[in-house]
Amino acid sequence: MxxxxxxxxxxxxxxxxxxxxxxxxxxxxxxxxxxxxxxxxIPLGLFGGISAVAASITLFMAIELWKYMSSPVxxxxxxxxxxxxx
Amino acid sequence: MENTDWADVVxxxxxxxxxxxxxxxxxxKPITSLLWRFTRDPVQCEELVQxxxxxxxxxxxxxxGDAPLLHWLRRIATRTGYHFWRDKxxxxxxxxxxxxxxxxxIEAAQDDDIDPSxxxxxxxxxxxxxxxxxxxxxxxxxxxxxxxxxxxxxxxWSRAKVKTQAxxxxxxxxxxxxxxHILEKLGWTL
Numbered sequence: 001m002x003x004x005x006x007x008x009x010x011x012x013x014x015x016x017x018x019x020x021x022x023x024x025x026x027x028x029x030x031x032x033x034x035x036x037x038x039x040x041x042i043p044l045g046l047f048g049g050i051s052a053v054a055a056s057i058t059l060f061m062a063i064e065l066w067k068y069m070s071s072p073v074x075x076x077x078x079x080x081x082x083x084x085x086x
Numbered sequence: 087m088e089n090t091d092w093a094d095v096v097x098x099x100x101x102x103x104x105x106x107x108x109x110x111x112x113x114x115k116p117i118t119s120l121l122w123r124f125t126r127d128p129v130q131c132e133e134l135v136q137x138x139x140x141x142x143x144x145x146x147x148x149x150x151g152d153a154p155l156l157h158w159l160r161r162i163a164t165r166t167g168y169h170f171w172r173d174k175x176x177x178x179x180x181x182x183x184x185x186x187x188x189x190x191x192i193e194a195a196q197d198d199d200i201d202p203s204x205x206x207x208x209x210x211x212x213x214x215x216x217x218x219x220x221x222x223x224x225x226x227x228x229x230x231x232x233x234x235x236x237x238x239x240x241x242x243w244s245r246a247k248v249k250t251q252a253x254x255x256x257x258x259x260x261x262x263x264x265x266x267h268i269l270e271k272l273g274w275t276l
Contacts, residue, residue, distance in 0.1 A: 003263035004256060007209060011228035014206035019119045022132040025110040028139040029103055035140065 091155045099146055110139050113156055117163050123229045124167030126210060134170060138163045164226070164240040171218040215262050220255035223248060 091112075097105035114135065121134045142162050149158055209228065213221050222241070226232040232240070234248040241248075 003260045003268065006268065007212070007228065007259065007263065010205045010209045013200045013202050014209050015229060015231075016202040017122075017206045018203070019115070019122045020128060020131075021115055021118060022128075022135060024114060024132060024136045024139065025107045027136050028110050028143070029107055031136060031140050032103075032106070032143050035144075 092151055095146060095149060095151070095155065098143070106143060109155070113159055114139075116156060117159055120160060120163050120230065121167055123210065123225050124170055126207060130170075134163075134166055138166050141166065161240045164222075168218060168222050168241070171221060175218055212259060212262060212266070212268070216255060216258055219251055220258055223251045224255045224259060227252065 091109065094105040094109050098109065117138055118131065118135050121131050121138070124134065125131050138159065142159055145162070149155070206229075210225075213224055213228075216224065223237060226237050226240070234245050234252065237243070238245045238248045243251075
């Protein structure tokens with residue numbers, strides 16, 4: 001008999017083995033409860049939405065204000081005009 | 087798939103713990119039977135069974151229902167067992183062949199005389215001498231009677247890889263069995 005045939009023969013017998021049953025339903029339930037992520041006050045999607053709206057408003061205001069600058073780059077680099085206080 | 091399974095899956099997704107407990111009870115036996123091939127330690131096996139059902143719960147929304155729930159659970163269980171072996175492989179521990187009467191029992195060469203539990207212990211101890219990939223392929227072939235296609239599906243491997251792995255694993259286990267003089271111990275001649 002070949003070694004592999006012997007293993008097949010052992011396997012045939014091994015498949016008849018009685019397997020223990022543990023009854024894990026209650027433990028699984030407990031573990032699921034303990035591993036469930038805690039509910040956050042503000043869901044992530046809602047938080048992202050509010051952030052996006054705030055960013056849009058800020059961008060809109062920035063563009064509008066930019067338009068009122070006559071020469072945006074010059075305004076940034078030119079020295080402040082000296083003003084006479086008296 | 088069975089309507090009761092699908093109804094319980096839907097209820098579980100809606101947060102019904104009892105529905106999921108019903109699924110666990112329904113499929114605990116075949117999943118335990120599979121994981122028993124990965125460890126014969128009852129404590130470790132129970133831990134693995136729990137892990138499979140916890141993982142399955144958190145992945146339940148990915149279950150499409152196009153295959154029986156048991157197939158889906160078996161895939162998770164096989165991968166859980168495989169990772170268990172991979173983790174254990176870091177520990178330099180080799181499973182010894184059981185010092186039992188199994189060898190003398192088998193020597194009688196009457197299959198009815200062999201204790202299935204001890205036959206399984208001998209076979210699992212032999213397979214434990216292989217690496218995780220080889221061991222997995224042969225475990226599924228010998229104990230679960232899986233074909234290469236099914237093993238490939240369970241593990242997400244290609245069928246060609248499984249065939250190559252099976253060929254290599256058979257060669258290795260044959261060498262090990264011969265080195266351990268299993269046939270002589272069994273009283274089976276070459």
